[in-house]
Amino acid sequence: MSTNTMKAVFINEQGGVDKLIYREDVPIPTVSPDAVLVKNRVVGVNYIDTYLRSGLYPVSLPFTLGKEGAGDIVQVGSNVKNFKVGDRVVYLGASAYADYSSVSEAAVEKLSDDITYEQGASIGIQALTAWTMVRDGYKVQKGDTILVHAAAGGVGLLLCQMAHHLGATVIGTVSTDEKAELARENGADHTIVYTRENWVERVNEITNGLGCHAVLDGVGKSTFQDSLSSTRRLGTLISFGNASGAVPPIAITCLTAKNLKLMRPQLFNYLATREESQKWWGEVFDLLKKKVIRLHVHKVYDLKDAKQAHIDIESRKTTGKLLIRL
Numbered sequence: 001m002s003t004n005t006m007k008a009v010f011i012n013e014q015g016g017v018d019k020l021i022y023r024e025d026v027p028i029p030t031v032s033p034d035a036v037l038v039k040n041r042v043v044g045v046n047y048i049d050t051y052l053r054s055g056l057y058p059v060s061l062p063f064t065l066g067k068e069g070a071g072d073i074v075q076v077g078s079n080v081k082n083f084k085v086g087d088r089v090v091y092l093g094a095s096a097y098a099d100y101s102s103v104s105e106a107a108v109e110k111l112s113d114d115i116t117y118e119q120g121a122s123i124g125i126q127a128l129t130a131w132t133m134v135r136d137g138y139k140v141q142k143g144d145t146i147l148v149h150a151a152a153g154g155v156g157l158l159l160c161q162m163a164h165h166l167g168a169t170v171i172g173t174v175s176t177d178e179k180a181e182l183a184r185e186n187g188a189d190h191t192i193v194y195t196r197e198n199w200v201e202r203v204n205e206i207t208n209g210l211g212c213h214a215v216l217d218g219v220g221k222s223t224f225q226d227s228l229s230s231t232r233r234l235g236t237l238i239s240f241g242n243a244s245g246a247v248p249p250i251a252i253t254c255l256t257a258k259n260l261k262l263m264r265p266q267l268f269n270y271l272a273t274r275e276e277s278q279k280w281w282g283e284v285f286d287l288l289k290k291k292v293i294r295l296h297v298h299k300v301y302d303l304k305d306a307k308q309a310h311i312d313i314e315s316r317k318t319t320g321k322l323l324i325r326l
């Protein structure tokens, strides 16, 4: 590397989009013995980035944004066994809104030659979240009826594709007709435009009053109670995000009327060991290669426009994946 500095986007304090700072003179991270240095090519923008920026989730400051990326290894720590300089890789968890990220070896996966950096950065957090949800959180079976909120979003489109592939009838809620069309193209059998339709009533109609075998809810605060009422007896509600705000504390007795199961997953707990990580990554790579999942990229931004990416994802106007190219 010719210089010791790089471009990066970070915050010194949490808050609105104006707290995002873009600089071109940030020191390139040093690499600890168990880590690799990745030259990022494409990094993913995720809703969680907005929580870490806004203060919904705590961080230690200063904090460089970005939870996933794809690129090339340019340096390896002295203990690193499984990777070498020049490997094309994807990773989760490091400070990715930057030219270079230092990543623990445990968080890195090799990218095969037939998967592009763009695909790699798109399938990390969102596809792993969706796949772990439909294979472990609630094991979707043929014949199930599954409700997906924000069905045209990053995780949402993938959930529609995956649940459809597993043989479920998929109901997707969305805010606009354009999003409804996209959700249908990606596996939703029924779409509900909740800005002009009462989605609880429509779910009741579609399921003959029974409700859904599972409700997959990444919207959070504004949908939680109605998601509970749309889950059928013995069904499962998975509350996996806070796009509308965090779900307030609940009384556990809200589950008794229908013997419901409630889950609040966090992707990183599925990837705690090398074996688990390789299993889930391997399955998701396979889904991509077999074209079970198709990636829908909303927009690719320059790093200096990370602020606009945050404005866009929070505005509800995006569909599918937002990426940053380095």
Ligand code: NDP
Pocket (backbone or CB within 6 Å): 045, 046, 047, 048, 125, 126, 129, 150, 151, 152, 153, 154, 155, 156, 173, 174, 175, 176, 179, 218, 219, 222, 240, 241, 242, 243, 244, 245, 265, 266, 267, 268, 313, 314, 315, 316, 317, 318, 319, 320
């Ligand atoms: P999305 O692309 O789905 O964007 C969020 C969508 O949520 C919007 O497009 C919008 O869709 C909907 N929405 C509903 N209410 C609001 C609101 N008040 N403000 C903003 N958006 C709203 O984002 P992601 O795919 O990146 O993430 C989806 C969810 O999954 C997030 O809650 C995220 O935190 C969660 N997540 C959780 C993980 C975990 O480990 N638990 C991992 C990854 C993601 P519409 O216009 O159709 O209503």
